Amino acid sequence: MSNGKVLHPELLAPDDRDSIYRRGRRLDHAGGASQPLRASTLEKQPRGAKVHGNRPIDQAEAAARFIAAPEHEKMHDERLWDLRQKRDRQMHGIPEWEELRALASAIKEHTLTHLDDYLEEFETNARANGTHVHWARDAADHNRIVHDILRDHGARTLIKSKSMLTEECGFRAYMAAAGIEVIETDLGERIQQLDNEDPSHVVVPAVHKLRTDVAEVFARTIGTDPDNSDVHYLAESERESNRPLILAADAGMTGANFAVAETGTFVVCTNEGNADLSANVPKLHIASIGIEKVIPHLEHLAVFVRLLSRSALGSPITQYTSHFRGPREGGEMHIVLVDNGRSERLGLEEFWTSLKCIRCGACMNTCPVYRRSGGLSYGATYSGPIGLIIDPTFNARKYSNLPFSSTLNGSCSNVCPVKINIHEQIYAWRRELVKQHETPFVKKAAMKAAGELLSHPAAYRAAIATADFALAHLPRFVIYNGLNAWGKHREVPHPPKQTFHSWHQSNRGEKT
Numbered sequence: 001m002s003n004g005k006v007l008h009p010e011l012l013a014p015d016d017r018d019s020i021y022r023r024g025r026r027l028d029h030a031g032g033a034s035q036p037l038r039a040s041t042l043e044k045q046p047r048g049a050k051v052h053g054n055r056p057i058d059q060a061e062a063a064a065r066f067i068a069a070p071e072h073e074k075m076h077d078e079r080l081w082d083l084r085q086k087r088d089r090q091m092h093g094i095p096e097w098e099e100l101r102a103l104a105s106a107i108k109e110h111t112l113t114h115l116d117d118y119l120e121e122f123e124t125n126a127r128a129n130g131t132h133v134h135w136a137r138d139a140a141d142h143n144r145i146v147h148d149i150l151r152d153h154g155a156r157t158l159i160k161s162k163s164m165l166t167e168e169c170g171f172r173a174y175m176a177a178a179g180i181e182v183i184e185t186d187l188g189e190r191i192q193q194l195d196n197e198d199p200s201h202v203v204v205p206a207v208h209k210l211r212t213d214v215a216e217v218f219a220r221t222i223g224t225d226p227d228n229s230d231v232h233y234l235a236e237s238e239r240e241s242n243r244p245l246i247l248a249a250d251a252g253m254t255g256a257n258f259a260v261a262e263t264g265t266f267v268v269c270t271n272e273g274n275a276d277l278s279a280n281v282p283k284l285h286i287a288s289i290g291i292e293k294v295i296p297h298l299e300h301l302a303v304f305v306r307l308l309s310r311s312a313l314g315s316p317i318t319q320y321t322s323h324f325r326g327p328r329e330g331g332e333m334h335i336v337l338v339d340n341g342r343s344e345r346l347g348l349e350e351f352w353t354s355l356k357c358i359r360c361g362a363c364m365n366t367c368p369v370y371r372r373s374g375g376l377s378y379g380a381t382y383s384g385p386i387g388l389i390i391d392p393t394f395n396a397r398k399y400s401n402l403p404f405s406s407t408l409n410g411s412c413s414n415v416c417p418v419k420i421n422i423h424e425q426i427y428a429w430r431r432e433l434v435k436q437h438e439t440p441f442v443k444k445a446a447m448k449a450a451g452e453l454l455s456h457p458a459a460y461r462a463a464i465a466t467a468d469f470a471l472a473h474l475p476r477f478v479i480y481n482g483l484n485a486w487g488k489h490r491e492v493p494h495p496p497k498q499t500f501h502s503w504h505q506s507n508r509g510e511k512t
């Protein structure tokens with residue numbers, strides 16, 4: 001936030017002790033937002049990208065719809081930028097921040113380059129703790145394994161804490177088809193489930209929704225007052241509707257933020273304690289864990305725990321950092337270790353370090369494209385900068401447009417707690433997609449023409465010399481037409497009177 005302007009009304013939180021002031025004016029942020037909406041809005045929530053099978057996702061089209069909803073776009077941009085600012089304040093409070101990042105990166109790179117050993121160690125120790133360990137090659141395998149476990153126990157309802165891995169596996173849809181009811185225990189994820197939408201952010205799944213959107217969803221699904229968008233009322237109503245389902249559930253499911261090889265244990269970080277409900281209320285606990293979540297030793301955990309919440313939400317620690325060692329008395333615990341393309345990604349020279357990701361979302365919060373287009377515009381499980389790298393590894397054609405949804409400003413790499421060179425990998429994907437002939441014809445033709453022009457200095461100078469005249473005299477449609485996506489939101493500036501080349505010739509060139 002700049003210019004001392006008041007943030008979006010959704011973010012007003014007058015009693016927040018962390019309030020900061022600029023030029024005598026308070027900058028409100030989302031952390032303690034708990035006031036009823038001052039001015040309600042009836043703007044409809046823009047929906048995400050249209051997905052048509054294997055056809056390339058048109059992120060720009062979905063983003064245009066998001067931008068056309070100014071209340072949503074402004075709130076989203078400011079809410080996420082606020083998280084970025086909080087993250088910065090936390091970072092400045094830790095003198096050894098860069099050392100922590102370097103350490104986290106080194107631990108992850110070491111683990112990933114010895115992944116087979118650490119996975120075996122984890123499996124051996126987890127089994128010794130009394131946990132059943134299963135291996136899933138892909139999403140279908142994962143869903144089938146979990147379904148088999150539930151069927152063996154006669155389970156018909158499953159409470160589940162937030163897990164991007166299960167989103168990746170299309171788990172909820174699979175279970176719905178199998179007649180098993182899945183109930184999300186994370187508030188944001190539950191909102192998304194009730195609205196039949198995917199999460200739009202890896203940490204704050206419903207961040208793109210205004211309170212009025214949530215009021216509308218709850219009114220439609222759990223019978224609340226549609227005109228009441230007070231967050232206390234909404235949260236309490238959701239709790240009252242969800243808690244009986246949680247207490248009656250046959251099985252519980254969590255993901256894991258980290259799996260520790262030396263102990264065979266795993267750790268789940270939440271701010272609502274909902275993973276603890278999922279894990280501890282029913283007697284059957286199933287944990288779905290991506291194979292890249294393994295770290296070698298318990299002492300390494302401290303490095304990641306210090307980085308995770310600070311990077312994600314700008315808070316020093318998550319409210320709950322829960323360690324799970326084995327089944328509780330009379331209970332049963334299953335771990336499903338899921339590959340789903342990770343081994344293949346590990347073999348990609350330019351992209352394997354994306355497996356270091358700890359899903360903190362900091363790269364999303366800082367990304368100007370993500371902030372202004374909303375996570376659902378990407379039409380993929382993973383959105384924002386990290387999504388641009390991960391998604392094409394699942395399907396290069398379907399997600400071929402995504403690596404172009406970046407300014408390559410490098411801010412994502414700068415905030416990444418595990419030092420992934422995100423913007424360089426996005427750029428590498430662009431090259432790769434051109435090699436794989438997965439770029440649109442118009443983009444390819446434009447780049448080819450630009451390449452020709454730039455590699456022939458005389459032609460380039462002639463083009464520049466006539467640009468001013470052309471801009472002034474050519475019919476507008478020649479420049480601003482359907483083929484020129486760039487021109488949809490921008491005006492071409494008038495070229496300067498003198499080019500750098502001619503200035504250099506007159507001032508610094510060799511005098512004859």
Ligand code: SF4
Nearest residue numbers: 357358360361363416
């Ligand atoms: S790529 Fe880095 S910044 Fe982005 S979610 Fe992963 S760990 Fe966080």
